[in-house]
Amino acid sequence: MFSAEAKVDPAHGRAVESALAALGEALGHKLVTSQAVREQHANITTYLPNEAPDGVVFAESVADVQATLAVCRDHRLPVIPFGTGTSLEGHVNAPRGGISLDLSRMNRILAIHGEDLDCVIEPGVTRKRLNEDLRDQGLFFPIDPGADASIGGMASTRASGTNAVRYGTMKDNVLALKVVLPNGDLITTSRRAKKTSAGYDLTRLFIGAEGTLGVITELTLRLYGIPEAITAGVCPFPTIGDACNAVIETIQSGIPVARIELLDEVQVRASNAYAKLSLAETPHLFLEFHGTHAGAREQAERFAEIAAAHSGGAFAWADKPEDRTRLWQARHDAYWSVLPLRPGAKAVATDVCVPLSRLADCVMETKRDIEASGLIAPIVGHVGDGNFHTTLMVDVDDPADMAKAKAFMSRMVERALAMDGTCTGEHGVGQGKMKYLSAEHGAETLDAMRALKRAFDPLDIMNPGKIVTI
Numbered sequence: 001m002f003s004a005e006a007k008v009d010p011a012h013g014r015a016v017e018s019a020l021a022a023l024g025e026a027l028g029h030k031l032v033t034s035q036a037v038r039e040q041h042a043n044i045t046t047y048l049p050n051e052a053p054d055g056v057v058f059a060e061s062v063a064d065v066q067a068t069l070a071v072c073r074d075h076r077l078p079v080i081p082f083g084t085g086t087s088l089e090g091h092v093n094a095p096r097g098g099i100s101l102d103l104s105r106m107n108r109i110l111a112i113h114g115e116d117l118d119c120v121i122e123p124g125v126t127r128k129r130l131n132e133d134l135r136d137q138g139l140f141f142p143i144d145p146g147a148d149a150s151i152g153g154m155a156s157t158r159a160s161g162t163n164a165v166r167y168g169t170m171k172d173n174v175l176a177l178k179v180v181l182p183n184g185d186l187i188t189t190s191r192r193a194k195k196t197s198a199g200y201d202l203t204r205l206f207i208g209a210e211g212t213l214g215v216i217t218e219l220t221l222r223l224y225g226i227p228e229a230i231t232a233g234v235c236p237f238p239t240i241g242d243a244c245n246a247v248i249e250t251i252q253s254g255i256p257v258a259r260i261e262l263l264d265e266v267q268v269r270a271s272n273a274y275a276k277l278s279l280a281e282t283p284h285l286f287l288e289f290h291g292t293h294a295g296a297r298e299q300a301e302r303f304a305e306i307a308a309a310h311s312g313g314a315f316a317w318a319d320k321p322e323d324r325t326r327l328w329q330a331r332h333d334a335y336w337s338v339l340p341l342r343p344g345a346k347a348v349a350t351d352v353c354v355p356l357s358r359l360a361d362c363v364m365e366t367k368r369d370i371e372a373s374g375l376i377a378p379i380v381g382h383v384g385d386g387n388f389h390t391t392l393m394v395d396v397d398d399p400a401d402m403a404k405a406k407a408f409m410s411r412m413v414e415r416a417l418a419m420d421g422t423c424t425g426e427h428g429v430g431q432g433k434m435k436y437l438s439a440e441h442g443a444e445t446l447d448a449m450r451a452l453k454r455a456f457d458p459l460d461i462m463n464p465g466k467i468v469t470i
Contacts, residue, residue: 016054016097019075023057023099026067032056041082041100043093047348047396047405048431053080053094060105062217065180068101069215072461073182080463081211083153084126086145088349089430091157091210095465101215103152109133110218117223118175118192123152123216139223142167145426146332152216157428158208162331165251165384166258166290167224169426171207178218179206182457192220205452210428211463213456227290231300232259232324236313240264240283240367240379244360246310247285247383251356253306255299259288260384261331264367267338267378267391274337275330280313285383286331288324334380335391342376342393350409350432352416353387353425362419363388366412373408387425414439429467437468 023031032038038052054077057068072079078098085092094100107124114137121130128148131140143154145161153159155177160169167173176190189202206213237243243262250257262285263271269281285307289299304315318324330337338347354362363379370377370390381388390412395401413423413436423436437446449468453460460470 012097015075015077019071019077019099020055022071022075023055023068026071027057027064030058030060030064032058038100041080041085041092041102043090043431045086046088046090046432047346047394047402048090048093051090051093051095053078053100054097056082056100056102058102058105062178062180062186065101065103065215065217066184066186068099069180069182069184069461072099073184073459076459076461078461078464079182079211079215081152081156081215083123083150083156084148086147086149087153087157087430088427089424089432091428091430091463091466093431093465095431098461103215103217104150106152106217112137112139112223113192114139114223116192117225118220119223120218120220121151122218123150123155125151127151127154134223135226138226140226141173141221142224143170143173146335151219151221155207155216155219156210158426160382160385160387160426162259162261162288162328162382164382164387164426165260166256171204173222174203174207174219175222176220177203177206177216179214179216181214182459182462186217187214190220194222208428210430210466212453212467213462215462227258227296229293229296230258230288230290230324231296232286232288232318232327233300233315234279234318234327235285235287235304235307235315236280237283237285237307238311241360241364242310242312243283243285244363244383246307246312248356248359249306249310250303251384253302255302255306256289256291257287257299257303257384258290259286259328260382261286262363262379262381262383262388263331263334264379266341266376267334267380270337270341270378271330271334273340274333275326277330285312286327288328331380334378338376338378338391338393341378344395345376345393346396348392348394348396348405348409349389349427350392350412351387351389351425351427352412352421352423353385354416354419354421356384356386358419358421359383359386359388362415362421365415366390369408369411369415373404375404375408377408382425385425386421431466434467434469
């Protein structure tokens, strides 16, 4: 039943046993300790090993969250907040055992203020569910990381996605949070006003904290009106460099593109087979324009002119909603579409982000690195803001194959940092990218992060072993 640490350390094992008994008394059936459920609440989406918690609490209220933290605080037991488990860097692993705090049952939409363009929700609400509820009011929430993630998890990892080039990331679209701190206090970080100068920006402190400082129990989100017209399409390019340079000029020219996604020829081939598309097997840009009918059409026409100047082919339109949905579903299914490229291998996704002016350089150098290494690693990217991903097909049970993949990922990060970029544009740090933070931020900045961690979580029970260690 217990974690590896509990099996090695008898004292820890007794603490776990005592904590589970106390949680069972306080929360009853909301505590589950079966091995299958515990393993489902650890990392299952990448190469990092599955490190299961000692138990899972399915919280249904703020009181449940506070009760869980109280017991875990008394027994010095880690707490790992859990949304839907779609994160990619081992965020939900339990390297020291502890309790996975599953917030999926806290899934109420508490208020929609259409006149103010905001809403208040619990953290377990997923992005698709939220937009289904908003559609009848002519509103939508734009952050779209692909997976049907929970909004609480998206805030915790500072998610972004395909719409970020126009609408920003989670840090731009969360107005306020309610958070339970490790000491049990429930705090409200801000109000519904669209801006404030009142004190420290605690809202943004918790966005991207990955559950290491507290547990988000409520979010106030910025909403947008559904555009009058949405125009989408695809454009082929002879080389990945031509596609990237078209992106750079499009953004620099001020075209308010809503989505601009890059797929290299390997990803296009995989998407053709998986989604029954018939695109030419060359690099493509997938685009979407929002606005009035005339405005969206004008944006698309201006892009087509830029694309032609960079050897782009004919821009294929997708005006009908069903055609747009099929197009973007193919993009969102990129992770699954690459699995047949190497049967038996596991898809290991990683990302970096660079200033837009260095996008073409970084992508082309990464492409050459992939080819020189003999890897199967399609490239996709939210390239309008300089963020791109590779999905490496790796035999995770083969040490030599894993060593080659890890060396490539390190070179990819080093390349991005050398171009004044970041080791992760949206996947987050978790366990997988902790080793890069010193090179990106420096020792003094990491010390400041540790000071924050100690101030909020002196017992180090909140998702320990992620971002920074203390």
